[in-house]
Amino acid sequence: MTFRTFPKAELHLHIEGAAPPKLIAGLAREKSVDIAGVFDERGNYAYRDFLQFLKVYEAATQVLQTPEDYRRLTLAVLEESAAHGVVYSEAFLSPDFCGGGDLAAWREYLHAIREAADQAEREMGITLRGVVTCVRHFGPEQAKKTALCAAETADDWLCGFGMGGDENAGEQGDFAYSFDMAREAGLRLTTHAGEWRGPEEVRAAVRDLRVERVGHGVRVIEDLALVDELIEKDVVLEVCPGSNVMLGVYPKLAAHPIEKLRERGIKVTVSTDDPPFFHTDMTKEYEGLARVFEWNEDDFKALNQTALAAAFCDDATRDRIAKKLETA
Template sequence: MEPGITREAVRELPKAELHVHLETSLRLRHLAQAQHAPSLAEPYLVSDPQRYVGYDRLRRLRYLGRAGKVPDRVYTHGNVAQVAYELLREAAAENVRYVEIRVGGRRGFALLGVRGMLEAIAEGRARAEAEFGVRSGTVVTLVRERGPEHAAEVAEIAASCVDCGVVGLDVAGDEENFPPALFVRACEVAREAGLGITVHAGEFSGPASVWTIIYQLGATRIGHGFRAVEDPELVAYLREHRIALEICPTSNLRLGLVGSWREHPLRALYDAGVRVTINSDDPLLLRTNLTAEMYTACRELGFTLDDLRTMTRYAVEAAFDRKAALAALAVPSARPS
């Protein structure tokens, strides 16, 4: 590792993050406990997630992380605004100055309405910007398992919520049983409204999934995408067309998709000239943050502080609100005390 690289040195770097989920139910549970709400029921114990790999493990980790169903009464406008604010407060403490928050919670959308949920998040985002100077946007995630009709409906509402700070559309979930072709219309709606398109691919599935979402859905960023390294032609295409990968190393390791940090393709993709960015994915669930991800990348993969600055530049240039990202990185933020 480059001499002089410490966790604090990495923390002090101005940063941008493109792939972080709000984890609404988990954060609401913590909020309810902080507010001395009655004890929430423990979950029915499912099989140890370590016995599973990939998407099955992700579902089990998220279920166990929620530790029981959060009561509907906790899903209020004020509470959702608070958890969005807290996510950004945590980011600002790590000198992350621009964040794109992903949200696709079924219950939040059902209980508050899609626009209501997005308005609550916008309120929390505005408060965080006022207090810490951290800029942000919302990326609405369409969950594949809910089907194309639901996706198109949510995309229509998201497209009408640019005033709430919606900057992009994401597609995530079960790639195997819900192929990209089902979500063409939803992505068209978003693109026509000027929203950016990012899609989870090249994570649980191989390089073919990345090719497909580029050609069928018009994705200009790839959620994860690390398995692109398996196809040299795809690597060359990503480099030539400046398509950014939202790499989330700890997430990939925790889901059993990569054996260790030193086996992660992040280094190979970066050296090949692909515009890789580093992200935390589910920070509360995975107990990580962007500083930890970047510092570990330096320690395990030999990245330098200049490399981190380059990857931050890639993130800023790939941001769906590039103007806000550029402005945020140019001005020192007010760190939480």
Template sequence: MIPKPPVVPRAELHCHMEGAAPPSLVIQLAERYGVALDGLLDANGNYSWHDFTTFLKTYDVASALFRSPEDFTLLAETYFGMLAAEGAIYGEVFISPDHAVQSGLTYKAYMDAIGEGIMRANEATGIEGRMISTGVRHYGVKAVEMAALTTVNNPHPLLTGFGLAGDEREGHPSNYQKAFKIAQEAGLGLTAHAGEFGGPESVKGVLDFLHVTRIGHGVRSVEDPALVQRIVEEGVTLEVCPGSNIALGVYSNLRFHPVNILRQAGVKITLSSDDPPFFRTTLGHEYAETSRVFGWDRAIQKELTANAIKAAFCDDDTKARLFQQLEEATRDTN
């Protein structure tokens, strides 16, 4: 029997920290705090929801169980350990000053706790991790500006980016220019969710006004060929989450997802899991399923990881080490 080649090293740029909580960890915390989980999980132990509204409700209930710094350290350590077990060498997670407050913590305590979990996973597995602080779009302009100020006034060595999350159908991107200028002047990498539930105009808006180098999702740019060409020419990287898009009904199935069309058009594509246990996916599943459906070989998988490393919000020395790992792991199997 011919042995299978080793997994191509993977990298993830788009995952929400609270959205990465496996049901087993949520059950553990519910027992600790004496909280009933009626309706949160189905008979198979998966998160139970059936549309975007019930997904948000389920997400909020699960997130509310993380209440102490120790809870967030455990969450980060658990998730990055799971990523490493699937062959990932790098990952970034979105964190939120607003979620910190909702959890009853200061932003610094919340961020430090997640950073501690990432460092523990690094010590145990070698995986590199970084954090991206986000403003929540539908909380309003002032809230996003406060998120940016809170972020830059509380630096952390693993906090390297700022982004815009929340409902992209609310608030024009131009409204958030001040917040992104604050983050940019502090040297943070910039990304924004767009082109998921909003169409091409949403993508154009973040490109025009927020000066991002990456776009979370961005897949609906495929509806405007001129916009796709602009993305290629400007070298913008898309953080594509196919499983999430399908679970939320943006596309009916993976065969109809535009990730391959965008890649063939020259767009720099990466793969991520978004809120993995909620969408019954993992980073490894995203790599495997897109490769199966679109016939991507190991060279293309390597390309996806290389795209992620190039676009990552980490320092050049870290990128050099990651590229070395990628090359060493694929040298004899290309």
């Protein structure tokens, strides 16, 4: 099987975290922005652990200063995704990095991102949809500004709301107001949980924020009663195996619980998270799962059907993407 050309759907991708290092380095030179410490001697992103990863991530975004920068970023990210067979992608977009949470500025950034997405769909055949995310360690008050940006621009393209950032900052329930605002605007909901904190973090996400998808969520395997609860509530996990291994959540792919979760009956999808940071892409993710867990073509087809069913897009888009996935 040629994994690179196998049609894929990806649900967990941070737009800034997917920025090719060469793009960020080039923008830094253009703007004379000092981002010393962001790269290693080979030009790759450099960090030691999760907290430093967050600092490097935010340092790299310093060069993304205008809507035009985000247009170029979106095209570069989608070009890379399309090269690895991705036909449908949902990207996390943060108004905090696109105008500091100001609604007027956010509209301009969003327009530029959507222009790039339209161009990529015409030229590369990849469909993008946006999921606005607040940043957990920026706090609940800033999250309200982010949620307002999301609510005011919600439509068939901007179809979801979620939360990323440091899982150890505050509690899921602290952000209930923002998630309620997004839900009332018709947005579908997801949040990062169960990557660094244990199963209780996922339980809190489902209980307090009423999300239908959980980013990562892998540590639910430590609480089989919670696994059964997620199955009953039809909660889908956005699993990022390469990210989990690179950040040390698990020592190697063979120790990752994705296969156990799937065998138990929980719905899992596979994504890259922040691919250049974790030296991964969707081809490598598929190759690893085939090598370590002996997943075959039928497994990957089922994986993509799960992802498409869990996607936040409208039904017309879903039907169109389904035809592309059927060519696998």
